[in-house]
Amino acid sequence: FSEGEYSIGDTVRVLTEDYQEIARGVVNFAEQDVQRIKGLRTEEFKKLFEESVPEEVIHRDNMVLMI
Numbered sequence: 001f002s003e004g005e006y007s008i009g010d011t012v013r014v015l016t017e018d019y020q021e022i023a024r025g026v027v028n029f030a031e032q033d034v035q036r037i038k039g040l041r042t043e044e045f046k047k048l049f050e051e052s053v054p055e056e057v058i059h060r061d062n063m064v065l066m067i
Helices: 031-037 041-046
Strands: 011-014 023-026 063-065
Touching: none
Parallel strands: none
Antiparallel strands: 011 023, 023 063
């Protein structure tokens, strides 16, 4: 799940269900788009957008693990 508002390019915290921070990363999607694609396969969510979009919400090259 996601909480709060964020836009493309923002740095966000990645939390477990009990709110333990496990990573921080730069997001490729705004919060409202993450809500739309959550649970979908890449080929499914790419059909929701008119333009080309990244395949991941946070690419591993733009993420730092905190654990």
